[in-house]
Amino acid sequence: MAISELEPKFQLPKPAFLVWMGMLGVGLAIGLYSAIIIFIKGLGITNMSDSVPWGLWITIDLTSIALGAGAFTLSAIVYIFGIKRLQPIIRLAVLVGFAGYTSALLTLVMDIGRPDRFWHPWVFWNVHSVLWEVTMCITIYLTILIAEFAPVIVETKWFDNWPSLRKLAHFLHKLTPYLAALGLVISLLHQSSLGAAYGVIKSRPVWFKPSMPIMFVLSAIASGPAVTAALAYVIEWITRKRNIKHDVLRMITRFSGVALLSYGYIKFWDMAAVTYYGRTSGTMSAFSMLSAETPFNFSFYVGEVLLGILVPAILFLVPRFNRSPAAAVLGALSAMIGIAVHRWNVTVGGLFVPLSYSPGTLYQLPAGSYFPAPIEWGVGILVVCYALTVITLAVKLLPIFEHSEH
Amino acid sequence: MAKKKKVVIDLTRRDVIKMVAATAGSAILAPLLTTGPLSPFGALKQQQLEGGPGAAESGGHGATGENHWGMVINLDLCIGCEYCQRACNATNDVFSDKPWNLVIKDKTTSGHTFFLSRPCLHCQNAPCVEVCPVKATYHREDGLVVMDYGRCIGCRYCEVACPYDARKFNWESRTDENPFIPTWGIPEVERRPRGVVEKCTFCIQRIDMAMSEETEKKLTPGEDREATPACVNICPVNARAFGNLKNPESRVSQVIANNATLRLRDDLGTETSVYYIPPKEGM
Numbered sequence: 001m002a003i004s005e006l007e008p009k010f011q012l013p014k015p016a017f018l019v020w021m022g023m024l025g026v027g028l029a030i031g032l033y034s035a036i037i038i039f040i041k042g043l044g045i046t047n048m049s050d051s052v053p054w055g056l057w058i059t060i061d062l063t064s065i066a067l068g069a070g071a072f073t074l075s076a077i078v079y080i081f082g083i084k085r086l087q088p089i090i091r092l093a094v095l096v097g098f099a100g101y102t103s104a105l106l107t108l109v110m111d112i113g114r115p116d117r118f119w120h121p122w123v124f125w126n127v128h129s130v131l132w133e134v135t136m137c138i139t140i141y142l143t144i145l146i147a148e149f150a151p152v153i154v155e156t157k158w159f160d161n162w163p164s165l166r167k168l169a170h171f172l173h174k175l176t177p178y179l180a181a182l183g184l185v186i187s188l189l190h191q192s193s194l195g196a197a198y199g200v201i202k203s204r205p206v207w208f209k210p211s212m213p214i215m216f217v218l219s220a221i222a223s224g225p226a227v228t229a230a231l232a233y234v235i236e237w238i239t240r241k242r243n244i245k246h247d248v249l250r251m252i253t254r255f256s257g258v259a260l261l262s263y264g265y266i267k268f269w270d271m272a273a274v275t276y277y278g279r280t281s282g283t284m285s286a287f288s289m290l291s292a293e294t295p296f297n298f299s300f301y302v303g304e305v306l307l308g309i310l311v312p313a314i315l316f317l318v319p320r321f322n323r324s325p326a327a328a329v330l331g332a333l334s335a336m337i338g339i340a341v342h343r344w345n346v347t348v349g350g351l352f353v354p355l356s357y358s359p360g361t362l363y364q365l366p367a368g369s370y371f372p373a374p375i376e377w378g379v380g381i382l383v384v385c386y387a388l389t390v391i392t393l394a395v396k397l398l399p400i401f402e403h404s405e406h
Numbered sequence: 407m408a409k410k411k412k413v414v415i416d417l418t419r420r421d422v423i424k425m426v427a428a429t430a431g432s433a434i435l436a437p438l439l440t441t442g443p444l445s446p447f448g449a450l451k452q453q454q455l456e457g458g459p460g461a462a463e464s465g466g467h468g469a470t471g472e473n474h475w476g477m478v479i480n481l482d483l484c485i486g487c488e489y490c491q492r493a494c495n496a497t498n499d500v501f502s503d504k505p506w507n508l509v510i511k512d513k514t515t516s517g518h519t520f521f522l523s524r525p526c527l528h529c530q531n532a533p534c535v536e537v538c539p540v541k542a543t544y545h546r547e548d549g550l551v552v553m554d555y556g557r558c559i560g561c562r563y564c565e566v567a568c569p570y571d572a573r574k575f576n577w578e579s580r581t582d583e584n585p586f587i588p589t590w591g592i593p594e595v596e597r598r599p600r601g602v603v604e605k606c607t608f609c610i611q612r613i614d615m616a617m618s619e620e621t622e623k624k625l626t627p628g629e630d631r632e633a634t635p636a637c638v639n640i641c642p643v644n645a646r647a648f649g650n651l652k653n654p655e656s657r658v659s660q661v662i663a664n665n666a667t668l669r670l671r672d673d674l675g676t677e678t679s680v681y682y683i684p685p686k687e688g689m
Contacts, residue, residue: 042600044578053562113560113601120540132539192436203569217436357570357670358512
């Protein structure tokens with residue numbers, strides 16, 4: 001109903017839109033069913049175990065936060081570095097950020113053993129814990145995203161009778177540059193701390209290295225904006241309206257391409273320098289175990305390096321591809337896969353290597369094993385469909401592409 | 407609404423340099439601020455390591471009181487009977503598949519078989535205490551690393567961080583019948599609920615009973631059986647000794663003073679409260 005109010009003329013994509021919403025509805029139903037089962041029966045029905053206590057959900061959590069990084073990166077570019085040309089994409093970027101961060105929180109609530117105690121980190125502080133810091137940062141940053149997005153919601157005609165809210169929104173809108181500055185600081189902090197959460201664990205040879213936070217923050221800065229730009233292309237195909245000028249989107253994908261190359265450089269440096277100089281018998285045997293018993297090497301080179309860095313960098317930077325929207329969307333998809341594979345490899349790869357604490361010969365345990373159970377995929381579907389629903393409805397109902405200059 | 411006309415600025419070389427510099431600068435700054443020398447948490451941590459003013463108020467870092475409960479395990483005496491594991495399972499009502507106190511058959515480099523038994527090592531520099539986002543795991547004044555099961559959110563970060571695999575998560579509600587009760591002991595603590603992590607406590611209920619006002623502190627953990635961990639009491643070959651590491655007269659201090667000992671993964675700087683006497687064949 002709200003749709004028809006906003007757009008009195010029925011448009012062509014309506015049946016397609018219904019089919020799309022129907023698909024999302026089915027996904028949400030499957031996901032909600034899985035979530036309820038998890039809440040009732042507990043985490044025992046997942047395939048996670050005491051040797052691999054983190055799995056698919058943490059991967060989804062980290063990936064959605066990384067893909068939401070377009071919001072802070074593009075906000076910083078526009079409001080702090082003053083490249084106003086990119087302003088038209090800000091609302092979309094903030095929307096994607098909002099969808100990503102709320103997806104992450106949704107997954108986290110599913111993943112902890114006591115969802116009823118989700119509020120404990122806000123009350124019982126442990127300032128020494130990286131995870132605590134990440135939780136606080138995500139909370140603050142989500143508040144910033146909401147403050148940045150509130151004016152967009154209040155602009156709709158449902159708020160015509162609430163002039164006071166409009167005034168408040170106008171005030172919030174004036175604060176945007178300051179919110180962008182705070183958002184930049186908070187985001188750099190937690191995007192890198194997500195890597196530090198692994199990097200500080202000295203008992204795990206695969207994780208314990210100083211490059212972990214750098215790789216997390218760089219990969220997020222590189223792929224987040226490209227995902228936002230690709231989404232703009234996709235929305236353009238569907239709505240058949242050129243909402244954002246293509247040269248703006250091309251500029252964003254070029255930025256992502258350069259950032260991906262610097263991420264690739266750091267990755268190479270990490271492999272060559274950190275692994276080499278920091279190598280202990282522990283790290284060496286850990287990596288040889290991973291390459292012998294798991295598809296770690298394959299997923300590293302094909303998933304992380306080829307799909308995650310080389311393919312998108314070529315599609316974003318080579319002029320003939322950069323001009324093509326299809327190449328941009330393909331590149332963003334490829335980069336998304338790369339991010340997800342990287343987060344998966346870090347999480348699960350690190351946990352597959354058993355701990356060696358016995359003073360005798362190395363404690364000979366087989367490598368851990370884990371593949372997500374159907375119920376875990378179900379919750380994964382819930383999170384993905386939730387994010388897509390939020391984005392679809394917002395694009396449909398809210399003035400995402402009306403670029404106002406107050 | 408009159409729209410202001412804006413001058414469209416094209417991306418100049420300077421803009422590109424700015425963007426690249428900002429990206430590179432941020433990438434360098436972020437880790438410096440979070441884990442590096444500029445980190446506000448780094449200073450706190452240093453303070454803690456040096457036992458400075460931050461140490462006491464941050465919930466204690468290691469044993470700050472007059473007692474420091476510790477254990478010594480003689481691997482040369484251990485025969486691998488697993489009695490300690492069974493007594494622990496009964497006394498603390500632990501799920502038998504996930505013992506708090508573990509016995510592993512292992513071999514020295516010379517091929518000699520020995521048995522490594524491992525309770526929670528109660529690190530004075532405990533990774534689990536550091537990573538817990540809600541301080542559900544904390545240090546007591548007497549050096550014990552204990553858990554508040556009512557506060558744990560079940561994120562399992564401590565389980566991932568523990569170098570000794572000493573932590574277990576309750577994936578399901580416990581309905582199992584404990585096969586070790588009553589042959590190996592009677593449970594002294596409640597079962598832990600679904601969704602929290604659990605670990606060995608050095609039988610904290612016995613230590614607290616001994617230290618409480620009601621017993622007028624007449625009992626000494628490590629000397630009196632009622633106040634000593636179940637695994638230490640039951641050992642048929644007396645491979646384990648328990649007591650106050652800060653008291654040079656205690657049994658545990660005496661054993662450590664008179665033997666060559668080692669601690670597991672000492673290279674990690676965890677400063678465990680459990681010492682091992684290696685087998686005489688060497689490691």
